[in-house]
Amino acid sequence: MRKTLTTRVVVGATVALAMMLAGCATQTDDQGSAAPSSAAPDPVPAPEDTEALLAEWDLDGMTTVEIIDHLERLAAAERPTDLMASVRPGDLMISADTGELSLDVPEDRFYLSVAPYVDQTHECFYHSLTTCLGELDSAEVQVQIVDETNDEVLVDETRTTFDNGFTGFWLPRDIEGTLRVTYDGKTGSTRFTTDQDAPTCLTTLQLA
Numbered sequence: 001m002r003k004t005l006t007t008r009v010v011v012g013a014t015v016a017l018a019m020m021l022a023g024c025a026t027q028t029d030d031q032g033s034a035a036p037s038s039a040a041p042d043p044v045p046a047p048e049d050t051e052a053l054l055a056e057w058d059l060d061g062m063t064t065v066e067i068i069d070h071l072e073r074l075a076a077a078e079r080p081t082d083l084m085a086s087v088r089p090g091d092l093m094i095s096a097d098t099g100e101l102s103l104d105v106p107e108d109r110f111y112l113s114v115a116p117y118v119d120q121t122h123e124c125f126y127h128s129l130t131t132c133l134g135e136l137d138s139a140e141v142q143v144q145i146v147d148e149t150n151d152e153v154l155v156d157e158t159r160t161t162f163d164n165g166f167t168g169f170w171l172p173r174d175i176e177g178t179l180r181v182t183y184d185g186k187t188g189s190t191r192f193t194t195d196q197d198a199p200t201c202l203t204t205l206q207l208a
Contacts, residue, residue, distance in 0.1 A: 053099050057083055064092050064103040065170070068111055071129035075163045076137070085129040087111050087200045089173075110194035113168040114202045115161075116141060116181045127166070127201035134165020134203065141167065142182040147175045148191075183207050 054060040057080060059067050071085050084095040089110060092103040105111065113127040115134025124132060138161060145155035154177070159167045171177070171194050179202070180189040186207035192198065 050101060053094075053096065053101060056096070056098065059094075064105055065109070067094075067103065068092060068129065068168070072113065072164070072166065072168050073162055074130075076133065079130045079164075081130075083130055087113065087127045087129065089194070089196050089198060089200060108173050110171045110173045110198070111168060111200055112171055112192065112194065112202060113166045113200060114143075114179065114181070114205060115164075115166045116183060116188060116205045116207055117165075117203070118183075118186060118207050121203045121206070124201035124203045125199045127168075132164060132166065132201065134161070136161055136183065137163050137165040139165075139183055143167070144180045145169060145171070146178045146180075147172065148177055149175045179205065181205055181207060 051060050054062075054067075059070070062070065067085070068087060071079075082096060084093075086093040086095075087105075089105070090107075091105055094101045094103065111127075113132070115121065115124075115132070115136070117135040120135050122132075140158060140160050142158050143155055144153065146152070147154050154171060155169060161167045173194055175194050176191065177194070178189060178191055180187065184207075188205045188207040190202070190205050192202060
């Protein structure tokens with residue numbers, strides 16, 4: 001039996017939230033640069049129709065981790081156009097016509113979704129599981145992730161990017177790391193963090 005999913009409902013959707021969920025979510029400050037958001041209002045207990053909303057998309061009975069992994073792996077043509085799912089450091093925001101939910105991410109884990117590129121990319125801060133699309137879909141890439149905090153190699157393997165051009169990693173929380181990707185003789189590397197204010201969507205890794 002699957003573990004019970006911790007759910008919270010965000011009541012009174014704001015225009016800002018709607019914009020965050022419409023496509024690859026980007027946050028900007030007054031000067032237009034990317035910046036972490038302010039704290040969200042305290043959620044209220046989930047109503048009885050929480051499971052009904054999840055069941056509508058065949059997500060009921062899944063943990064937050066399972067929902068993220070499931071939606072990330074959907075073929076692009078199968079991604080629901082009227083369901084938005086935005087990954088934050090601490091939760092997964094799900095929005096549909098029938099309501100909105102905030103599902104807790106495990107406190108010790110951080111989901112980082114990476115879309116390496118050669119020629120074109122897009123700006124992104126919070127990864128959208130249903131609308132974000134990267135350049136290199138279904139591509140074989142070599143990935144190495146090192147936790148610079150203790151010089152530990154967390155990932156060193158060949159991956160095939162999903163149909164959306166991304167590949168995702170569940171990493172320890174609150175680390176500073178280095179990500180290196182090689183594809184078709186081209187290589188790129190970048191530094192990242194997994195703290196509460198860090199982006200969950202990495203689209204700035206160009207391969208050359």
